Protein backbone atom coordinates (compact mmCIF):
# COMPACT_ATOMS: atom_id res chain seq x y z
CA UNK A 31 0.00 0.00 0.00
CA UNK A 32 1.28 3.46 -0.81
CA UNK A 33 2.19 5.81 1.98
CA UNK A 34 -0.30 8.60 1.92
CA UNK A 35 0.83 12.01 2.98
CA UNK A 36 -2.12 14.05 4.05
CA UNK A 37 -2.06 17.63 5.11
CA UNK A 38 -4.88 20.12 4.83
CA UNK A 39 -2.45 22.49 3.16
CA UNK A 40 -1.58 20.29 0.25
CA UNK A 41 -3.28 20.68 -3.11
CA UNK A 42 -3.49 16.97 -3.76
CA UNK A 43 -2.88 14.17 -1.33
CA UNK A 44 -0.29 12.12 -3.17
CA UNK A 45 1.67 8.97 -2.63
CA UNK A 46 4.98 9.83 -1.01
CA UNK A 47 7.85 9.90 -3.54
CA UNK A 48 9.99 7.81 -1.19
CA UNK A 49 9.63 4.14 -1.97
CA UNK A 50 8.17 2.15 0.85
CA UNK A 51 7.94 -1.60 1.20
CA UNK A 52 4.55 -3.12 0.43
CA UNK A 53 3.78 -3.94 4.04
CA UNK A 54 4.58 -0.38 5.23
CA UNK A 55 1.84 1.05 7.38
CA UNK A 56 -0.19 3.95 6.18
CA UNK A 57 1.26 7.13 7.56
CA UNK A 58 -0.81 9.85 9.11
CA UNK A 59 0.08 13.44 9.62
CA UNK A 60 -0.76 15.99 12.19
CA UNK A 61 -0.47 19.38 10.70
CA UNK A 62 -0.09 23.01 11.46
CA UNK A 63 0.54 25.70 8.92
CA UNK A 64 4.29 25.22 8.68
CA UNK A 65 5.17 21.88 10.18
CA UNK A 66 3.99 18.34 9.93
CA UNK A 67 4.75 15.56 12.37
CA UNK A 68 4.32 12.02 11.22
CA UNK A 69 2.88 9.20 13.27
CA UNK A 70 2.97 5.65 11.99
CA UNK A 71 -0.33 3.99 12.70
CA UNK A 72 0.21 0.29 12.19
CA UNK A 73 -3.12 -0.70 13.68
CA UNK A 74 -5.82 -1.90 11.30
CA UNK A 75 -9.43 -1.38 12.25
CA UNK A 76 -11.60 -4.53 12.39
CA UNK A 77 -13.77 -3.39 9.46
CA UNK A 78 -15.42 -6.82 9.03
CA UNK A 79 -16.46 -6.87 12.70
CA UNK A 80 -17.82 -3.31 12.44
CA UNK A 81 -19.81 -4.18 9.32
CA UNK A 82 -21.14 -7.33 11.02
CA UNK A 83 -22.17 -5.33 14.10
CA UNK A 84 -24.06 -2.79 11.98
CA UNK A 85 -25.66 -5.57 9.90
CA UNK A 86 -26.83 -7.29 13.05
CA UNK A 87 -28.20 -4.08 14.59
CA UNK A 88 -29.93 -3.01 11.34
CA UNK A 89 -31.77 -6.34 11.51
CA UNK A 90 -32.46 -6.36 15.25
CA UNK A 91 -34.36 -3.32 16.53
CA UNK A 92 -34.65 -5.18 19.82
CA UNK A 93 -30.88 -5.18 20.35
CA UNK A 94 -30.69 -1.51 19.27
CA UNK A 95 -33.22 -0.67 21.97
CA UNK A 96 -31.28 -2.64 24.57
CA UNK A 97 -28.01 -0.99 23.54
CA UNK A 98 -29.55 2.48 23.60
CA UNK A 99 -31.05 1.81 27.02
CA UNK A 100 -27.50 1.53 28.40
CA UNK A 101 -27.15 5.27 27.81
CA UNK A 102 -30.68 6.61 27.96
CA UNK A 103 -29.35 10.20 27.96
CA UNK A 104 -28.43 10.19 24.25
CA UNK A 105 -28.53 6.63 23.06
CA UNK A 106 -25.63 4.68 21.56
CA UNK A 107 -26.75 3.94 17.99
CA UNK A 108 -28.00 6.99 16.05
CA UNK A 109 -30.51 6.17 13.32
CA UNK A 110 -32.07 9.56 12.47
CA UNK A 111 -31.00 9.07 8.83
CA UNK A 112 -33.68 6.38 8.51
CA UNK A 113 -36.44 9.02 8.55
CA UNK A 114 -34.75 12.41 8.05
CA UNK A 115 -33.62 13.38 4.56
CA UNK A 116 -31.99 16.65 5.63
CA UNK A 117 -29.65 15.21 8.26
CA UNK A 118 -26.35 13.41 7.68
CA UNK A 119 -27.19 10.23 5.79
CA UNK A 120 -25.32 7.74 7.96
CA UNK A 121 -25.67 5.54 11.02
CA UNK A 122 -23.41 6.08 14.00
CA UNK A 123 -22.53 4.05 17.08
CA UNK A 124 -20.83 6.02 19.86
CA UNK A 125 -19.18 3.86 22.48
CA UNK A 126 -17.75 5.61 25.47
CA UNK A 127 -14.98 3.58 27.05
CA UNK A 128 -16.19 4.84 30.44
CA UNK A 129 -19.67 3.47 29.71
CA UNK A 130 -18.67 0.21 28.02
CA UNK A 131 -18.20 -1.42 31.37
CA UNK A 132 -21.84 -0.69 32.07
CA UNK A 133 -23.19 -2.65 29.10
CA UNK A 134 -24.91 -5.52 30.97
CA UNK A 135 -23.15 -8.85 30.59
CA UNK A 136 -26.19 -10.44 28.97
CA UNK A 137 -26.12 -7.82 26.20
CA UNK A 138 -22.33 -8.15 25.82
CA UNK A 139 -22.83 -11.90 25.45
CA UNK A 140 -25.36 -11.43 22.68
CA UNK A 141 -23.46 -8.65 20.82
CA UNK A 142 -19.87 -9.87 21.20
CA UNK A 143 -20.35 -12.68 18.61
CA UNK A 144 -21.61 -9.96 16.23
CA UNK A 145 -18.40 -7.96 16.51
CA UNK A 146 -18.79 -5.76 19.61
CA UNK A 147 -16.06 -7.51 21.61
CA UNK A 148 -13.55 -7.25 18.78
CA UNK A 149 -14.38 -3.58 18.24
CA UNK A 150 -13.92 -2.69 21.92
CA UNK A 151 -10.65 -4.62 22.14
CA UNK A 152 -9.37 -2.82 19.06
CA UNK A 153 -10.08 0.64 20.45
CA UNK A 154 -8.76 -0.20 23.94
CA UNK A 155 -5.46 -1.40 22.47
CA UNK A 156 -5.30 1.47 19.97
CA UNK A 157 -5.67 4.10 22.66
CA UNK A 158 -3.10 2.45 24.94
CA UNK A 159 -0.61 2.12 22.07
CA UNK A 160 -0.99 5.51 20.40
CA UNK A 161 -2.53 8.22 22.58
CA UNK A 162 0.67 9.00 24.56
CA UNK A 163 2.83 9.03 21.40
CA UNK A 164 0.49 11.29 19.50
CA UNK A 165 0.19 13.65 22.49
CA UNK A 166 4.01 13.83 22.55
CA UNK A 167 4.14 14.73 18.84
CA UNK A 168 1.42 17.31 19.30
CA UNK A 169 3.21 18.75 22.33
CA UNK A 170 6.24 19.39 20.12
CA UNK A 171 4.10 21.28 17.61
CA UNK A 172 2.33 23.11 20.43
CA UNK A 173 5.56 24.06 22.18
CA UNK A 174 4.03 23.00 25.48
CA UNK A 175 3.36 19.72 27.27
CA UNK A 176 -0.20 18.57 26.61
CA UNK A 177 -0.10 15.34 28.59
CA UNK A 178 -1.04 16.92 31.94
CA UNK A 179 -4.34 18.04 30.39
CA UNK A 180 -5.08 14.48 29.21
CA UNK A 181 -4.82 12.35 32.33
CA UNK A 182 -8.28 10.76 32.28
CA UNK A 183 -8.34 9.50 28.67
CA UNK A 184 -11.53 11.39 27.78
CA UNK A 185 -12.34 9.46 24.62
CA UNK A 186 -15.13 8.36 22.32
CA UNK A 187 -15.06 5.25 20.14
CA UNK A 188 -17.19 5.97 17.06
CA UNK A 189 -18.32 3.62 14.28
CA UNK A 190 -19.92 5.04 11.12
CA UNK A 191 -21.98 3.26 8.49
CA UNK A 192 -22.59 5.38 5.39
CA UNK A 193 -25.25 2.98 4.26
CA UNK A 194 -27.20 3.42 1.00
CA UNK A 195 -30.46 2.51 2.79
CA UNK A 196 -31.37 5.83 4.38
CA UNK A 197 -34.26 8.30 3.97
CA UNK A 198 -32.48 9.96 1.04
CA UNK A 199 -30.48 7.33 -0.83
CA UNK A 200 -29.42 9.85 -3.50
CA UNK A 201 -28.00 12.40 -1.05
CA UNK A 202 -24.28 13.08 -1.21
CA UNK A 203 -24.29 14.34 2.39
CA UNK A 204 -22.64 11.66 4.48
CA UNK A 205 -21.27 13.90 7.20
CA UNK A 206 -21.55 17.69 7.03
CA UNK A 207 -18.51 19.99 7.17
CA UNK A 208 -17.15 20.39 10.69
CA UNK A 209 -14.02 20.59 12.80
CA UNK A 210 -13.76 18.00 15.57
CA UNK A 211 -14.04 19.52 19.05
CA UNK A 212 -11.34 17.58 20.89
CA UNK A 213 -7.57 17.35 20.73
CA UNK A 214 -7.19 14.82 17.92
CA UNK A 215 -9.08 12.08 16.11
CA UNK A 216 -7.74 9.00 14.35
CA UNK A 217 -9.89 8.00 11.36
CA UNK A 218 -9.82 4.47 9.93
CA UNK A 219 -11.59 3.76 6.64
CA UNK A 220 -12.68 0.63 4.79
CA UNK A 221 -10.98 1.63 1.51
CA UNK A 222 -13.94 3.64 0.24
CA UNK A 223 -13.24 7.30 -0.50
CA UNK A 224 -15.59 10.07 0.60
CA UNK A 225 -13.63 11.83 3.35
CA UNK A 226 -12.51 15.32 2.30
CA UNK A 227 -10.38 18.00 3.98
CA UNK A 228 -10.92 21.71 3.44
CA UNK A 229 -7.67 23.10 2.11
CA UNK A 230 -8.74 26.72 1.73
CA UNK A 231 -12.29 27.98 2.33
CA UNK A 232 -14.53 26.12 -0.10
CA UNK A 233 -11.78 23.95 -1.60
CA UNK A 234 -12.17 20.30 -0.64
CA UNK A 235 -9.39 17.76 -1.08
CA UNK A 236 -10.30 14.06 -1.15
CA UNK A 237 -8.45 11.73 1.21
CA UNK A 238 -7.62 8.32 -0.32
CA UNK A 239 -10.03 5.70 1.00
CA UNK A 240 -7.26 3.47 2.33
CA UNK A 241 -5.49 6.16 4.36
CA UNK A 242 -5.57 6.31 8.15
CA UNK A 243 -5.48 9.95 9.20
CA UNK A 244 -4.96 11.87 12.39
CA UNK A 245 -6.84 15.15 12.49
CA UNK A 246 -6.49 17.80 15.14
CA UNK A 247 -9.49 19.55 16.69
CA UNK A 248 -10.49 22.80 18.40
CA UNK A 249 -9.06 21.89 21.80
CA UNK A 250 -5.62 21.40 20.22
CA UNK A 251 -5.89 24.81 18.54
CA UNK A 252 -6.71 26.56 21.82
CA UNK A 253 -4.33 24.70 24.16
CA UNK A 254 -1.44 25.24 21.69
CA UNK A 255 -2.09 28.98 21.51
CA UNK A 256 -2.84 28.60 17.79
CA UNK A 257 0.41 26.78 16.95
CA UNK A 258 -1.62 23.74 15.93
CA UNK A 259 -4.39 24.29 13.42
CA UNK A 260 -7.40 22.09 12.85
CA UNK A 261 -8.73 20.77 9.57
CA UNK A 262 -12.37 21.15 8.65
CA UNK A 263 -13.60 17.96 7.02
CA UNK A 264 -16.70 16.25 5.68
CA UNK A 265 -17.80 12.97 4.12
CA UNK A 266 -19.47 12.82 0.70
CA UNK A 267 -21.56 9.78 -0.18
CA UNK A 268 -21.67 8.03 -3.50
CA UNK A 269 -25.25 6.83 -3.99
CA UNK A 270 -25.45 3.05 -3.72
CA UNK A 271 -21.99 2.72 -2.17
CA UNK A 272 -21.56 1.69 1.46
CA UNK A 273 -18.66 3.09 3.47
CA UNK A 274 -17.56 2.04 6.94
CA UNK A 275 -15.26 4.07 9.18
CA UNK A 276 -14.02 3.97 12.76
CA UNK A 277 -12.86 7.02 14.68
CA UNK A 278 -11.05 7.37 17.99
CA UNK A 279 -11.68 10.82 19.48
CA UNK A 280 -9.34 12.06 22.19
CA UNK A 281 -10.18 15.20 24.17
CA UNK A 282 -8.70 16.91 27.24
CA UNK A 283 -10.02 16.05 30.70
CA UNK A 284 -13.48 17.54 31.30
CA UNK A 285 -12.30 19.98 33.98
CA UNK A 286 -9.45 21.44 31.89
CA UNK A 287 -9.80 25.16 31.21
CA UNK A 288 -9.58 25.82 27.49
CA UNK A 289 -6.92 28.48 27.25
CA UNK A 290 -3.43 28.61 25.73
CA UNK A 291 -1.08 26.51 27.90
CA UNK A 292 2.47 27.40 28.86
CA UNK A 293 4.30 30.67 29.11
CA UNK A 294 4.65 31.44 25.38
CA UNK A 295 2.55 34.16 23.74
CA UNK A 296 -0.26 32.73 21.60
CA UNK A 297 0.38 33.08 17.88
CA UNK A 298 -3.32 33.72 17.15
CA UNK A 299 -5.63 36.26 18.69
CA UNK A 300 -8.12 34.49 20.97
CA UNK A 301 -11.26 35.93 22.55
CA UNK A 302 -11.00 37.52 25.99
CA UNK A 303 -13.09 34.75 27.44
CA UNK A 304 -10.70 32.08 26.11
CA UNK A 305 -7.70 34.04 27.41
CA UNK A 306 -9.34 34.32 30.85
CA UNK A 307 -9.99 30.56 30.91
CA UNK A 308 -13.77 30.97 31.34
CA UNK A 309 -14.58 27.89 29.28
CA UNK A 310 -13.90 24.36 30.42
CA UNK A 311 -13.87 21.26 28.23
CA UNK A 312 -17.16 19.97 29.59
CA UNK A 313 -19.03 23.18 28.66
CA UNK A 314 -17.37 23.37 25.26
CA UNK A 315 -18.30 19.75 24.55
CA UNK A 316 -21.93 20.51 25.43
CA UNK A 317 -22.11 23.48 22.98
CA UNK A 318 -20.39 21.50 20.23
CA UNK A 319 -22.47 18.40 20.90
CA UNK A 320 -25.77 20.23 20.50
CA UNK A 321 -24.90 21.43 17.03
CA UNK A 322 -23.41 18.09 16.16
CA UNK A 323 -26.62 16.26 17.11
CA UNK A 324 -28.68 18.74 15.14
CA UNK A 325 -26.66 18.04 11.99
CA UNK A 326 -26.93 14.32 12.64
CA UNK A 327 -30.70 14.71 13.04
CA UNK A 328 -30.78 13.59 16.67
CA UNK A 329 -31.79 16.90 18.24
CA UNK A 330 -33.99 19.84 17.27
CA UNK A 331 -32.70 23.40 17.64
CA UNK A 332 -34.50 26.27 19.30
CA UNK A 333 -35.77 28.93 16.91
CA UNK A 334 -32.97 31.31 16.06
CA UNK A 335 -30.16 28.94 17.03
CA UNK A 336 -27.45 28.81 14.44
CA UNK A 337 -27.19 25.53 12.60
CA UNK A 338 -23.61 26.13 11.66
CA UNK A 339 -21.50 24.56 14.36
CA UNK A 340 -18.22 26.06 13.23
CA UNK A 341 -19.49 29.66 13.02
CA UNK A 342 -20.67 29.50 16.60
CA UNK A 343 -17.43 28.00 17.83
CA UNK A 344 -15.33 30.47 15.86
CA UNK A 345 -17.14 33.31 17.59
CA UNK A 346 -16.39 31.77 20.98
CA UNK A 347 -12.75 31.06 20.17
CA UNK A 348 -11.64 34.12 18.21
CA UNK A 349 -14.07 36.64 19.71
Ligand SMILES: O=C(O)CCC(=O)C(=O)O
Pocket residue numbers: 188190205210217219225263264265275276277
Ligand atom coordinates in the same frame (compact mmCIF):
# COMPACT_ATOMS: atom_id res chain seq x y z
O1 LIG B 1 -16.33 8.84 8.59
C1 LIG B 1 -15.32 9.52 8.51
O2 LIG B 1 -14.38 9.25 7.75
C2 LIG B 1 -15.17 10.78 9.34
C3 LIG B 1 -16.26 10.99 10.34
C4 LIG B 1 -16.05 12.26 11.12
O3 LIG B 1 -15.44 13.19 10.68
C5 LIG B 1 -16.59 12.37 12.48
O4 LIG B 1 -17.39 11.51 12.89
O5 LIG B 1 -16.22 13.36 13.17
Ligand SMILES: [Fe+2]
Pocket residue numbers: 208209210215263
Ligand atom coordinates in the same frame (compact mmCIF):
# COMPACT_ATOMS: atom_id res chain seq x y z
FE1 LIG C 1 -14.92 14.63 12.25
